[in-house]
Amino acid sequence: xxxxxxxxxxxxxxxxxxxxxxxxxxxxxxxxxxxxxxxxxxxxxxxxxxxxxxxxxxxxxxxxxxxxxxxxxxxxxxxxxxxx
Numbered sequence: 228x229x230x231x232x233x234x235x236x237x238x239x240x241x242x243x244x245x246x247x248x249x250x251x252x253x254x255x256x257x258x259x260x261x262x263x264x265x266x267x268x269x270x271x272x273x274x275x276x277x278x279x280x281x282x283x284x285x286x287x288x289x290x291x292x293x294x295x296x297x298x299x300x301x302x303x304x305x306x307x308x309x310x311x
Contacts, residue, residue: 244291247284249298255283268299 246252253261260276270293272280281288294302 244289244293245295246280246288246292246298247286249294249302252280252283256280264294265302268294268302270294 256264256276256279260279263273263276271290274290277288277290277292
């Protein structure tokens with residue numbers, strides 16, 4: 228189950244939201260975008276990566292949006308899920 232962001236969630240003092248579940252968009256990203264995410268799972272992610280996520284997920288993604296705790300865990304521990 229994925230955690231929903233609350234108004235109290237902050238990253239470096241700025242409000243943040245949780246990205247859509249990564250299973251919705253990860254398979255559709257370029258290798259470069261995947262590697263950028265894996266280099267820093269806590270973000271912030273480059274604008275080009277966020278635009279790819281938007282296109283793949285079919286929804287708006289904000290500059291402060293981050294992976295959920297569950298998605299970070301799955302990306303680190305689930306080698307099948309993060310095949311590049």
